[in-house]
Amino acid sequence: MSLLLLLTACNHHADTADSGDTADTDWTEEVALTTEGGTYYVMYSPTPDPIPFNEPFSMYWMAHDGADHGVMFEDADLALDITMPEHGHGMNTVPTVTRDEMGGFDVTGSLFHMRGWWAMQATVTRGDVVESATFYVECCEG
Ligand SMILES: [Cu+2]
Numbered sequence: 006m007s008l009l010l011l012l013t014a015c016n017h018h019a020d021t022a023d024s025g026d027t028a029d030t031d032w033t034e035e036v037a038l039t040t041e042g043g044t045y046y047v048m049y050s051p052t053p054d055p056i057p058f059n060e061p062f063s064m065y066w067m068a069h070d071g072a073d074h075g076v077m078f079e080d081a082d083l084a085l086d087i088t089m090p091e092h093g094h095g096m097n098t099v100p101t102v103t104r105d106e107m108g109g110f111d112v113t114g115s116l117f118h119m120r121g122w123w124a125m126q127a128t129v130t131r132g133d134v135v136e137s138a139t140f141y142v143e144c145c146e147g
Pocket of ligand 1: 089092094119121
C-alpha cells in the first residue's frame with residue numbers, strides 16, 4: 006500500500022509540473038486505453054453513466070493484458086489520480102479502490118465539483134511493471 010501511495014504522489018508531482026501547459030492535450034473522451042508502455046489495456050465504466058455534475062459516482066475499472074478483451078489480471082493494483090489539468094486541482098473527495106475476486110476494481114466516492122475537463126490518470130502495477138494511461142472526461146451533461 007505504501008508503494009501505491011508513493012506512486013500516486015509522484016504522478017501528482019508530474020501533473021503539477023505540467024499544469025498550465027495543456028495546449029498539446031488531446032481532449033478526447035475514451036473509456037478504454039492502452040497504457041503508455043503497451044502492457045495493459047485499461048477500461049472503465051461509470052455509474053451513473055454519464056457522470057452527473059456535483060454528485061458522487063462510482064466506477065468499475067479493469068486491467069487486461071495489452072490486447073482488447075485479453076486476459077484480465079487478477080493480481081494487478083490500480084491507483085487513480087483525478088484532476089482538472091487546466092485548473093491545477095484535484096477532487097475534494099478521496100475515492101476508495103477495492104479489487105474484487107475477478108480482478109476488477111470498484112471505485113467509490115468520486116465527485117466532479119466543477120464543470121470542465123477532468124483527467125483520470127490510471128496507474129496499473131503488476132509485479133515490476135508500472136504503467137499509466139490518462140482518461141479525459143468533460144463534466145457534465147445536464
Ligand atoms: Cu476546476
